Amino acid sequence: xxxxxxxxxxxxxxxxxxxxxxxxxxxxxxxxxxxxxxxxxxxxxxxxxxxxxxxxxxxxxxxxxxxxxxxxxxxxxxxxxxxxxxxxxxxxxxxxxxxxxxxxxxxxxxxxxxxxxxxxxxxxxxxxxxxxxxxxxxxxxxxxxxxxxxxxxxxxxxxxxxxxxxxxxxxxxxxxxxxxxxxxxxxxxxxxxxxxxxxxxxxxxxxxxxxxxxxxxxxxxxxxxxxxxxxxxxxxxxxxxxxxxxxxxxxxxxxxxxxxxxxxxxxxxxxxxxxxxxxxxxxxxxxxxxxxxxxxxxxxxxxxxxxxxxxxxxxxxxxxxxxxxxxxxxxxxxxxxxxxxxxxxxxxxxxxxxxxxxxxxxxxxxxxxxxxxxxxxxxxxxxxxxxxxxxxxxxxxxxxxxxxxxxxxxxxxxxxxxxxxxxxxxxxxxxxxxx
Ligand SMILES: [Mn+2]
Numbered sequence: 001x002x003x004x005x006x007x008x009x010x011x012x013x014x015x016x017x018x019x020x021x022x023x024x025x026x027x028x029x030x031x032x033x034x035x036x037x038x039x040x041x042x043x044x045x046x047x048x049x050x051x052x053x054x055x056x057x058x059x060x061x062x063x064x065x066x067x068x069x070x071x072x073x074x075x076x077x078x079x080x081x082x083x084x085x086x087x088x089x090x091x092x093x094x095x096x097x098x099x100x101x102x103x104x105x106x107x108x109x110x111x112x113x114x115x116x117x118x119x120x121x122x123x124x125x126x127x128x129x130x131x132x133x134x135x136x137x138x139x140x141x142x143x144x145x146x147x148x149x150x151x152x153x154x155x156x157x158x159x160x161x162x163x164x165x166x167x168x169x170x171x172x173x174x175x176x177x178x179x180x181x182x183x184x185x186x187x188x189x190x191x192x193x194x195x196x197x198x199x200x201x202x203x204x205x206x207x208x209x210x211x212x213x214x215x216x217x218x219x220x221x222x223x224x225x226x227x228x229x230x231x232x233x234x235x236x237x238x239x240x241x242x243x244x245x246x247x248x249x250x251x252x253x254x255x256x257x258x259x260x261x262x263x264x265x266x267x268x269x270x271x272x273x274x275x276x277x278x279x280x281x282x283x284x285x286x287x288x289x290x291x292x293x294x295x296x297x298x299x300x301x302x303x304x305x306x307x308x309x310x311x312x313x314x315x316x317x318x319x320x321x322x323x324x325x326x327x328x329x330x331x332x333x334x335x336x337x338x339x340x341x342x343x344x345x346x347x348x349x350x351x352x353x354x355x356x357x358x359x360x361x362x363x364x365x366x367x368x369x370x371x372x373x374x375x376x377x378x379x380x381x382x383x384x385x386x387x388x389x390x391x392x393x394x395x396x397x398x399x400x401x402x403x404x405x406x407x408x409x410x411x412x413x414x415x416x417x418x419x420x421x422x423x424x425x426x427x428x429x430x431x432x433x434x435x
Pocket of ligand 1: 079080151172192193
């Protein structure tokens with residue numbers, strides 16, 4: 001009997017306990033593969049291994065080209081996660097080329113995205129902090145010189161030594177024209193990079209159901225459940241049609257009109273809901289979850305300072321996670337100390353259920369809490385913010401921050417449309433201006 005037949009038989013004989021769509025698939029050969037690869041890679045010091053890397057900015061490649069943003073990666077998106085795991089599994093198990101997915105965030109940050117945790121759990125990876133190979137686990141500098149890229153197509157500067165070579169690229173961002181000899185090399189538009197992985201590398205491969213499910217989760221998240229008229233392209237529909245039967249979640253497949261079988265639709269809805277779910281996070285994690293850092297040059301300051309400013313975007317109103325009691329403020333100051341920040345801005349965005357907006361979902365509001373160490377910087381910032389005609393801040397009458405040794409102010413935004421995209425340049429303009 002062939003290995004493949006044995007595997008099919010063992011699947012058929014397994015008691016049908018798992019409920020389709022939500023319950024974890026156990027035991028997971030995928031999780032075992034990940035744990036073994038991590039142990040072997042570390043014990044062999046990288047030798048013959050190929051490191052499979054996802055997009056280091058977790059789906060926002062813009063960050064790489066914005067010079068005033070330092071490289072802070074707290075989040076990794078599901079596309080990057082699923083694509084790198086799948087490419088490593090296929091290279092290792094099918095082509096016998098040892099490969100390991102490197103997840104480019106710290107181990108402690110792996111739990112920040114509930115939709116990632118959910119997809120991993122459904123794919124039998126229930127303890128990602130132990131099972132995945134993260135930046136915290138990787139030797140520094142990394143010993144490997146062979147890389148496969150997914151979800152981006154330029155090797156990160158930290159890995160680009162003279163001997164580095166890129167052996168494979170699968171991506172859906174703009175093609176920078178690098179690594180012409182990579183094989184496979186597919187850089188084409190798609191809703192999800194996972195769709196390229198499924199259609200280029202996974203064809204004629206007997207994927208474990210956990211891996212098919214994981215790739216499918218990424219495609220569902222990136223294409224709003226293959227919504228007609230949305231981000232899904234033909235390649236995403238082809239990939240989903242291929243993966244759905246392998247995932248064992250449904251016997252029927254999707255159609256190109258985007259009608260999903262019921263268990264797949266349920267999985268898709270659950271993932272989408274988790275994307276906005278931060279109920280598992282406390283103040284410390286909320287500050288770090290969606291966070292960017294900027295470097296500011298203060299030519300007006302007597303010591304011509306170069307300072308760091310951080311902006312955290314949080315989808316929960318300040319009072320709900322402890323502002324005004326001192327508990328949120330304590331974590332904010334701890335975060336400033338850990339990151340060496342001169343300024344921390346906490347930008348909230350939420351719906352006020354006590355006031356119905358036009359949508360009936362509650363009026364959309366934004367608040368800002370600011371923490372500043374230096375007196376002179378604080379003076380400038382308050383003046384600049386309070387005079388800005390675009391963001392229109394008003395003092396937050398019902399909330400008083402409780403904090404010692406750091407200047408702080410808290411505002412409501414008159415203009416609830418102003419996101420961090422406009423607050424970041426405003427902060428830079430106010431704090432750097434000579435006058
Ligand atoms: Mn992507």
